[in-house]
Amino acid sequence: MTEQDVSPQSDFIREIIDNDLKARKHDAVATRFPPEPNGYLHIGHAKSVCLNFGIAAQYKGTCNLRMDDTDPAGESLEFVESIQNDIRWLGFDWQGRLFFASDYFEALYQFAVTLIRRGKAYVCDLNADEIRAYRGTLTEPGKNSPYRDRSVEENLDLFARMRAGEFEDGSRVVRAKIDMASPNVTMRDPVIYRIKRSGHYRIGDKWVIYPMYDFAHCLSDSIEKITHSICTLEFENNRPLYDWFVNELIEGPKPRQIEFARLNITYTVLSKRRLIELVEGRLVSGWDDPRMPTVAGMRRRGYTPRAIREFCSRIGVAKKDNLVDIALLEHCVREDLNETAPRAMAVLKPLKIIIDNYPEGQVEEMECPNHPQKPEMGTRSVPFSRVLYIENDDFMENPPKKYKRLGPGREVRLRNSYVIRFVSLVRDEATGEVSELHCTYDPETKNAPPSDGRKVEGVIHWVSAAHAIPATVRLYDRLFRVPDPAGAEGEFTSLLNPGSLETATAYVEPGLAAARPESRFQFERIGYFCVEMRDSLPERPVFNRIVSLRDSWAKMAPGTAGKQGVRS
Ligand code: ATP
Ligand code: MG
Numbered sequence: 001m002t003e004q005d006v007s008p009q010s011d012f013i014r015e016i017i018d019n020d021l022k023a024r025k026h027d028a029v030a031t032r033f034p035p036e037p038n039g040y041l042h043i044g045h046a047k048s049v050c051l052n053f054g055i056a057a058q059y060k061g062t063c064n065l066r067m068d069d070t071d072p073a074g075e076s077l078e079f080v081e082s083i084q085n086d087i088r089w090l091g092f093d094w095q096g097r098l099f100f101a102s103d104y105f106e107a108l109y110q111f112a113v114t115l116i117r118r119g120k121a122y123v124c125d126l127n128a129d130e131i132r133a134y135r136g137t138l139t140e141p142g143k144n145s146p147y148r149d150r151s152v153e154e155n156l157d158l159f160a161r162m163r164a165g166e167f168e169d170g171s172r173v174v175r176a177k178i179d180m181a182s183p184n185v186t187m188r189d190p191v192i193y194r195i196k197r198s199g200h201y202r203i204g205d206k207w208v209i210y211p212m213y214d215f216a217h218c219l220s221d222s223i224e225k226i227t228h229s230i231c232t233l234e235f236e237n238n239r240p241l242y243d244w245f246v247n248e249l250i251e252g253p254k255p256r257q258i259e260f261a262r263l264n265i266t267y268t269v270l271s272k273r274r275l276i277e278l279v280e281g282r283l284v285s286g287w288d289d290p291r292m293p294t295v296a297g298m299r300r301r302g303y304t305p306r307a308i309r310e311f312c313s314r315i316g317v318a319k320k321d322n323l324v325d326i327a328l329l330e331h332c333v334r335e336d337l338n339e340t341a342p343r344a345m346a347v348l349k350p351l352k353i354i355i356d357n358y359p360e361g362q363v364e365e366m367e368c369p370n371h372p373q374k375p376e377m378g379t380r381s382v383p384f385s386r387v388l389y390i391e392n393d394d395f396m397e398n399p400p401k402k403y404k405r406l407g408p409g410r411e412v413r414l415r416n417s418y419v420i421r422f423v424s425l426v427r428d429e430a431t432g433e434v435s436e437l438h439c440t441y442d443p444e445t446k447n448a449p450p451s452d453g454r455k456v457e458g459v460i461h462w463v464s465a466a467h468a469i470p471a472t473v474r475l476y477d478r479l480f481r482v483p484d485p486a487g488a489e490g491e492f493t494s495l496l497n498p499g500s501l502e503t504a505t506a507y508v509e510p511g512l513a514a515a516r517p518e519s520r521f522q523f524e525r526i527g528y529f530c531v532e533m534r535d536s537l538p539e540r541p542v543f544n545r546i547v548s549l550r551d552s553w554a555k556m557a558p559g560t561a562g563k564q565g566v567r568s
Pocket of ligand 2: 036
């Protein structure tokens with residue numbers, strides 16, 4: 001990690017940690033990031049990664065990576081691997097502390113046995129519907145299960161036989177014996193073990209009983225000696241239960257659960273269930289589709305880890321749910337790329353121009369700076385010749401006065417080369433559209449202003465028609481048409497943006513044929529592009545548009561873009 005990433009931040013979680021350290025509750029801070037390996041990480045997870053690993057770095061503590069794999073449905077090794085790749089790519093390191101909740105199954109079983117021995121848990125034969133009916137409601141207390149007073153011996157025997165596979169799936173569960181009248185429904189004898197024969201991606205059929213999240217999570221935290229267990233707000237009601245298990249079963253220092261608000265972002269969805277639906281319904285090309293809010297998708301699109309970390313730091317941690325404008329994320333990406341991305345020239349909608357007074361067959365190598373403000377980024381040479389392509393939009397036959405580009409009677413500078421003057425145009429006979437322009441160049445103006453002091457209209461980009469290489473550009477836009485697709489009425493998939501991917505052919509300067517996959521460029525005056533990591537070939541490069549140049553965040557919040565993070 002860079003210095004900047006561990007620079008001290010402050011928020012309510014860090015205040016809690018500061019106080020705990022002052023009170024000498026712990027010697028060192030230990031956090032963990034506990035994904036369930038049933039999908040790829042998304043930007044919401046990235047926020048949690050930055051928070052947990054960031055706190056560990058700031059307090060010179062540790063952060064474990066724990067696969068929370070207690071529910072075999074949907075879990076797989078592919079996800080375990082993608083999670084590790086994504087965290088590493090984001091710039092964080094668990095320093096060898098990779099753990100699996102499934103490795104704690106024996107210990108968790110023994111914890112449940114301890115509860116049973118102490119009369120604090122029992123085997124219950126009610127089925128799921130009955131358990132629900134007995135649980136009561138927010139306004140009515142629940143009723144005790146008829147199996148609540150089984151003897152310790154009977155409970156131990158039944159639990160051992162559950163483990164041994166003697167009973168059908170769903171026929172019995174183990175429940176903690178807490179309080180069926182508790183105002184907190186979570187405390188009404190919660191289920192801690194269930195029977196489920198589905199095979200685990202990692203440990204196969206070794207177990208037919210699986211611990212429930214509330215039981216497994218706090219005890220996994222305890223086994224790993226986590227000090228601060230940071231999770232999202234929906235677990236606030238579960239905190240008393242977290243503390244109950246820990247107080248019943250753990251001696252010495254206990255982990256403490258702290259909740260913060262989940263990240264939500266406009267124009268996308270961040271629930272795994274919905275992301276799985278997009279992938280399985282083939283509404284996107286996969287988890288790493290560049291339109292997906294996944295870390296893998298953002299990486300493939302061309303977002304940088306630094307921009308994502310910066311975004312997570314700017315939004316901060318809150319105690320209330322909010323919806324963050326995706327324009328802020330895009331702004332962070334632009335801000336980083338503006339500093340780091342070398343410039344290049346590419347023409348998206350070509351218009352051919354012929355420079356009548358430029359010698360036929362002559363080729364000049366134009367030396368172009370890779371970054372206008374950063375000479376240390378060096379230069380590259382780009383071939384210039386008699387026939388060029390410019391952007392179709394950079395010529396107008398009847399331009400308005402303010403138009404800063406080429407038109408009849410006008411002169412413009414070609415970026416990093418000469419000033420050219422319009423002479424005449426040729427039309428396509430069939431369509432009547434302008435098909436090519438004839439111009440002249442002023443040989444005195446190579447990277448120098450006209451000597452007579454005359455003014456040119458503007459600067460436009462170009463490529464040499466004979467040297468440019470055709471490239472596929474994938475013009476990505478937001479995945480959804482509406483700001484809050486998850487909160488809208490009806491099927492969220494009906495709100496997908498049909499224009500979220502358009503493909504076009506661009507003509508790019510020839511040096512880009514050698515660009516490495518994943519390298520990023522600013523195509524001058526167009527936007528930021530990244531060499532597609534899977535599909536790009538040297539003979540046919542493919543570029544993903546990362547973001548356009550227009551910054552709607554900076555425009556909406558002039559002067560405050562750096563400070564104000566969140567809009568709800
Ligand atoms: P989902 O609820 O979308 O199915 P999840 O949140 O349960 O997914 P996990 O794999 O359990 O997914 O999440 C791992 C960690 O990431 C948890 O600590 C969770 O709190 C955190 N996390 C998940 N989504 C977000 C989010 N949108 N914002 C912040 N943290 C998140
Ligand atoms: Mg979860």
